[in-house]
Amino acid sequence: MKTYVVGGAVRDELLGLPVQDRDHVVVGATPEEMVDIGYKPVGQDFPVFLHPQTREEYALARTERKSGRGYKGFTVFASPEVTLEEDLRRRDLTINAMARDESGNLIDPYNGQRDLEAKVLRHVSEAFAEDPVRILRVARFAARFADFNIAPETMELMRGMVNAGEVDELVPERVWQEISRGLMEKRPSRMFLVLRECGALKKLLPEVDKLFGVPQPPEYHPEIDTGLHVMLVLDWAAQQLFSLPVRFAALTHDLGKGATPQELWPKHIGHEAKSVELVRMLSERIRVPADCRDLAIAVARDHGNVHRALELRSGTVVELFERVDAFRRPERFMEFLRACECDFHGRPGYESRPFPEINYLQQALALAQGVDAGEVAKRVDPARIKEAVFQARAEAIAAWRQREG
Numbered sequence: 001m002k003t004y005v006v007g008g009a010v011r012d013e014l015l016g017l018p019v020q021d022r023d024h025v026v027v028g029a030t031p032e033e034m035v036d037i038g039y040k041p042v043g044q045d046f047p048v049f050l051h052p053q054t055r056e057e058y059a060l061a062r063t064e065r066k067s068g069r070g071y072k073g074f075t076v077f078a079s080p081e082v083t084l085e086e087d088l089r090r091r092d093l094t095i096n097a098m099a100r101d102e103s104g105n106l107i108d109p110y111n112g113q114r115d116l117e118a119k120v121l122r123h124v125s126e127a128f129a130e131d132p133v134r135i136l137r138v139a140r141f142a143a144r145f146a147d148f149n150i151a152p153e154t155m156e157l158m159r160g161m162v163n164a165g166e167v168d169e170l171v172p173e174r175v176w177q178e179i180s181r182g183l184m185e186k187r188p189s190r191m192f193l194v195l196r197e198c199g200a201l202k203k204l205l206p207e208v209d210k211l212f213g214v215p216q217p218p219e220y221h222p223e224i225d226t227g228l229h230v231m232l233v234l235d236w237a238a239q240q241l242f243s244l245p246v247r248f249a250a251l252t253h254d255l256g257k258g259a260t261p262q263e264l265w266p267k268h269i270g271h272e273a274k275s276v277e278l279v280r281m282l283s284e285r286i287r288v289p290a291d292c293r294d295l296a297i298a299v300a301r302d303h304g305n306v307h308r309a310l311e312l313r314s315g316t317v318v319e320l321f322e323r324v325d326a327f328r329r330p331e332r333f334m335e336f337l338r339a340c341e342c343d344f345h346g347r348p349g350y351e352s353r354p355f356p357e358i359n360y361l362q363q364a365l366a367l368a369q370g371v372d373a374g375e376v377a378k379r380v381d382p383a384r385i386k387e388a389v390f391q392a393r394a395e396a397i398a399a400w401r402q403r404e405g
Contacts, residue, residue: 001026001027001028001029001033002026002027002028002084002101002102003024003025003026003027003058003102004024004025004027004084004099004100004101004102004107005022005023005024005099005100006023006024006025006087006088006098006099007023007091007096007097007098008020008021008023008096009021009022009023010098010099010100010106011095011096011098011112011116014098014113014116015116021056021057022056023056023057023059024051024056024057024058024059025058025059025060025061025084025087025099026049026058026059026060026061027061027080027082027083027084027087028061028080029060029080030060030079030080031047031049031060031078034047034049034058034060035049038052039051039052039058040052042057043059047059047060047062047078048060060078060079060082061078061082061083061084061086061087062078062082062087062090063078063082063086063087063089063090084099084107085109088107088109088110088124089109089110089124089125089127090124090125090127091124092123092124092128092131092134092137092138093112093115093121093122093123093124093137093138093141094110094111094112094114094115094122094123094124095112095115095116095121095122096112097109097110097112097124098110098112098113110124110125115151119145119147119148119149120148120149120150120151121138121141121142121145121148121149121150121151121154122150122151122153122154123138123151123153123154123157126157128154128157129157129160129161129166132161132166132167132169132170133170133174133178135158135161135162135166135167135195135198135200136170136174136175136178136179136182136195136200137178138150138154138158138194139178139182139190139191139192139194139195139200140178140181140182140185140191142190142191142193142194143182143185143186143187143188143189143190143191143194144185144186145186146186146187146190150194155197155198158198158200159198159199161198162198162199162200162203163199167200167203167204168203170204172285172286172287173287175204175286176286176287176288176289179191179204179205179286180244180248180292183234183244183247183248183251184238184244184247185238186238187235187238188234188235188237188238188247188251189231189232189234189235192205192208192231192234192251193231196209196212204286205282205286207252207255207258207278207281207282208227208230208251208252208255208258209227210258210259211226211227211230211254211255211257211258212225212226212227212228213225213227214226214227214257214258214260214265215265215266216229216257216266216268217266217267218266220347221347222347222348222349223347223348224266226254226257226258229254229346229347230250230251230253230254230346232346232347232348233250233251233253233342233343233345233346234247234250234251234342234346235346236250236342236345236346236351237250237338237339237342240338240342242335242338242339242342243335244292245291245292245295245296245335246295246335246338246339246342248288248292248295248296249292249295249296249298249299249300249335249336249339250299250339250342250343250346251296252275252278252279252282252296252299252300253275253296253299253300253303253339253343254271254275254300254343255274255275255278255279255282255300256268256270256271256272256273256274256275256276256277256278256300257271257275258278259271259274259278260274272300272301272302272303272304273301275300275301276297276300276301278300279293279296279297279300280293280297283296295332295335295336295339298323298324298336299336299339299340299343301323302320302323302324302336303339303340303343305320306320306336306337306340306357306358306361307340307343307344307357308357309357309360309361310356310357310360313394314364314394314395314397314398314401315390315391315394317361317364317394317397318368318390318393318394318397320361321333321364321365321368321393322390324336326365327368327369330365330369333365334362337358337361337362340357340358341355341358363400364397364400367393367396367397367400368393368396368397370396371389371392371393371396373385373389376388376389376392377389
């Protein structure tokens with residue numbers, strides 16, 4: 001029985017990055033032998049065990065054979081006869097198919113170290129084409145390692161998988177799992193650009209794919225292309241280290257522009273309402289969690305009002321606060337503003353421009369929150385309490401605006 005550290009831990013160590021988790025492969029052992037020496041079995045589809053002290057994962061060396069469509073269509077074979085090289089061969093990319101033995105020696109049968117140095121994402125073998133999740137993983141690694149390129153033969157293989165309908169077999173939960181992880185990478189735009197290049201974006205997120213090639217008014221959007229704008233917005237959110245809900249809202253805030261008839265281009269009047277409908281549809285299809293979906297809907301519907309905040313009447317500002325539930329959930333209102341801020345800065349030449357609307361809305365909310373609803377209620381008919389509180393909040397904002405000139 002021999003154990004090896006494999007995959008991401010070896011890759012990240014060679015890159016000089018902090019190692020988060022260590023995965024191990026065990027060669028020459030049976031499940032019964034692992035249990036006998038104290039390992040706890042946890043794998044359902046194939047033999048995986050937890051180390052009795054460190055709780056790190058140890059998987060028996062295994063091979064896989066395609067037995068059906070999609071990413072679950074595999075027959076797994078694990079036995080003491082499976083070699084380390086055979087186990088590594090079934091992995092996705094060469095940079096993830098390296099191992100270190102117990103003495104620290106590097107085992108690299110598929111030249112992963114060479115591809116790391118050349119900054120190339122390359123598939124290990126033709127077995128790559130058997131698992132459509134690997135398309136998403138390659139796209140995600142492109143977002144994580146932003147200066148790596150995808151080998152032409154790997155991109156060609158991914159296109160072939162898309163054309164063969166393999167991505168159609170992906171279950172929604174797995175799509176969201178990989179998309180959400182990609183959104184949290186260093187440069188998330190690369191994930192979507194890679195998916196678009198191989199044709200998978202049109203299958204998985206057609207609402208996003210449709211944005212590319214759709215023009216916007218150049219006086220407001222020097223980048224013109226809506227798809228490019230969304231990518232810039234998304235990367236700005238990543239640069240600020242914003243949360244997953246903010247990043248998902250950045251990705252989806254302009255979906256309605258993809259539904260604008262061409263004869264109306266470059267204007268997109270009413271795209272906000274269309275965006276809300278499309279965000280709902282996309283979120284339902286790939287099982288987006290409620291916190292991400294709800295923030296994205298709020299941003300899609302009202303980001304235009306945030307950009308016009310200084311021109312809005314005080315009562316309209318209070319209505320905005322009510323729509324986005326700012327009084328009950330001020331922390332989520334901050335997330336809402338962050339996503340709108342990304343939309344503003346995600347344009348060439350706007351990266352360092354001031355966006356005073358954010359500070360204005362924060363101060364306006366604080367003033368509206370300062371209205372004592374209980375005192376207002378004492379002075380009016382019970383049937384008019386809600387209206388009176390609304391009016392008091394609007395007046396507090398209006399008085400402040402007048403003082404500030």
